[in-house]
Amino acid sequence: MSTYIPTGNEYLSFPTLRQEDGAIESLNVALMKLDGLLEVCGVGDEPLIACPGMQKEAGRWNWRFRENWIPEFENTRHPALRGIFCAPPGERFAFYRVPHLGHGPDFRISVGEVYQTANIRHRLPKCDFVIRMFGWAFEVGLVIDIYAGSLLASLSFRCPGDAKYFFEGEHGREELVPHQSQITTSGPFSIGIECKGDPMLVIGANLSTVGAMSAGLEVPRVPADEWLRRAEDWLRARHVSVPGDAVLETKANRNGHFARFFAMAKTLDTGEVVSMTSRSHRYYVSSAYWDRDSMLWLYPFLVRNDKAHGEALLRYAFGRQLADAGIHSRYISGGVLEFGFELDELLAPLVALAGWNRLYPKDALWEEPAIRAGTLSLIERLKRWRREAFGLYATELMPTDDRIEGGSDLLTYDNALVVHVLENLQPILEKIAPPTAAWAKSEAAAVRAAVRKHLVRDGMFVWGMDAQGNTEIYDEAAGSLTLLPYYGFCAKDDTAYRSTVAYLYSSKYPYLRSGPFSELGNRHTGTPHPWVLSACNSVLSGVRVKEGLDFLRRAPMDNGIACEAVNLSTGAPETGLHFGTCAGFVAHAIVTGCGCEPVGSDQ
The missing domain is CATH 2.70.98 (Beta-galactosidase; Chain A, domain 5)
Incomplete structure (x- = not known):
């Protein structure tokens, strides 16, 4: 080969x-x-x-x-x-x-x-x-x-x-x-x-x-x-330095550039900036758009390392891709490719906008009519998915795009993202729509309480719950419970969170196997191969930083480039070669975990 x-x-x-x-x-x-x-x-x-x-x-x-x-x-x-x-x-x-x-x-x-x-x-x-x-x-x-x-x-x-x-x-x-x-x-x-x-x-x-x-x-x-x-x-001008770790420095830069050029493109005929999972046919669902992939995995590194590219990506999400945000996958023009509602994807552009405002508040992108209208439109669409009986928000597909198993459509991770968006958009909402800001503040507190009431069982966070109150213990790298502190839902020393992580990384959890490249797998790939996104999540969680960085340092992945899942024994690719948006998340995890500031944010 x-x-x-x-x-x-x-x-x-x-x-x-x-x-x-x-x-x-x-x-x-x-x-x-x-x-x-x-x-x-x-x-x-x-x-x-x-x-x-x-x-x-x-x-x-x-x-x-x-x-x-x-x-x-x-x-x-x-x-x-x-x-x-x-x-x-x-x-x-x-x-x-x-x-x-x-x-x-x-x-x-x-x-x-x-x-x-x-x-x-x-x-x-x-x-x-x-x-x-x-x-x-x-x-x-x-x-x-x-x-x-x-x-x-x-x-x-x-x-x-x-x-x-x-x-x-x-x-x-x-x-x-x-x-x-x-x-x-x-x-x-x-x-x-x-x-x-x-x-x-x-x-x-x-x-x-x-x-x-x-x-x-x-x-x-x-x-x-x-x-x-x-x-x-x-x-x-966009080089990232990782003092004392040449291997991680190389991987951060290689994956950062791969993400920049393979998860984004300029169209030859219209010159527009577009985003996609990957421009390589070696990735099994290449050259189509997912809100989650582009805004939650690619964007966090890009917006800090290359402001111009980050802004172009954000405008694309609030431009061509806005009308059907939250729908499974779309063509680069914004038209629907695969159907099915995903709550985390609806929220992804809002997570990105809040992140932009934290980094560059003086730019005030929210003053632009398209972004102002898009923000309020996404919030109105969010309201349609509220389950009044529980005060939680539902989804049709899970973060891996898989169908809901057993009817558990009220997911803990998704609702933690709801809280993150409603809390972190407050500075913008207070300026563009004060009544919406007041609702968002109240609703964030209510959802936070509802998660604690309904989605914590036996002292730990569950994956999700169905309409009858039945819960499921599970996790997915594409939308992991390990990221609850990263999104500000709880502290990393929170008792329920610590119990959740301890269970997921124990021999009791069926999607974790012991080996040189042990990390969380899931149902999406059949065999629970360790996911590269799981290693990134470990770093960003703040509680498994050393383990996550060690995985990323040692795993050869796809000739140093991110893939979806690796072999448990060798760290070589098993699925999802040339995974462009994941490469962005790898760069983001390395930079964050090593405490480095990605230069070039003023480009």
Whole structure:
């Protein structure tokens, strides 16, 4: 099985850069007109971008990262053979330097399958490709227009300077000539590129032939080394320091950048900031939006480390995603993807807004009509889910999106979030709606009391209760009882809370197994594998900080990147590879648990 190095920027995502031979299996861009990702892949087992010389030396490349994100490599036998891949932040291009090893073409572009991904990957059954050699002043390059009825997007591939391009299709090999060659095909094809100087491939993306070529011409308009310097400066401004723990420092930064570029994107067609679980097809429900994932897991790190990105994410939640907030999952446009009400998701944008106001009160985002109206709308929707008989709020789905087991739809965690929102929104509500503020203050106290009355049994918090008063003992990493102090519902030395944690981490609890990477599992993954989110929860709870950080330090996860669950014995991935929003929570947990201040909050 290949080991992958994910990389990219807001526009271009490369989830599958292979560590053994530098090949790139696919790339993707976000398109609002597709309500998800457009992913371009190679031909059969052939990657989208191959480096034949590096393939001859497969397994002999050492990789490291500039500023914990930009991958560079050197040959283990000949260190002078080296290269680098860089997708400068905010740009619609990337460049790839590789050593010239004299084994056929320096690069081979193979295009076979095209996918549209919105939660599930769907192969577009019939795509047409128009391949052109494009000339611009003294520069030439290859542009591939991708059609599925209409033009979806265009990709450019070019080597600056003198290079030859060869089309390899079912009728043999043909050299492509600037301003003359144009090939239309619906079948798989390959392009070989031979560079005269040091091999460097520039990859551009846009909505047309001219646009893609122009994106690719950003190198050499600005030299590659200057783009690299700018990218490093940008990343360095967001670097997190963890004194005395190099491993956690690396994981905080790698996961923070992965979250920034794989749980967020800018759409190629509208330039809008959007958020999703992951831009990698290796995550099993990629490229769709969950309020909880983006606002409770991604946002807390982002808003402190990169204010501009945090603000864009908050505006997205109160913009396109507001109308159906609280509904299971949605497309990046805001339309409903999967149905079912989840109380924690309805509350997630309000948790984020309250967090913003604590950090940046002078910005007063609540004064903006859309955010003011959105806040009050969410509170009114919340009221509809109140169960008068108990003074608690109900949900239809649990925080893992699973159906309620046994009718326990009054969840302790969810109602603790209700209290958190109503209490922490007070400074905003007092300014925009004093009567609502008065209600929220009273209701927070009432819900807090109702939780103590109905959801504490035998001296500990239960998972939930049904309409008949029957309770269930259980926990989920996606909305854990261990987070009650984190959300301010109780102190970490609260007797009921301490008893709850003691039970969950005892041999009595069926979703905890003993091993080198012991952490809470749950029903969602069948086998109760330890969840990475559980380790984050341990850190943020304040009572298992050492254990949680030790788990995150030692677990290899997915080549250092967050996954959903790991193997109990090895810490290697079991489920949910390239989990973008979870990566944000990993970075947040490390920074919080180590007492570090994530720099860059004024960016």
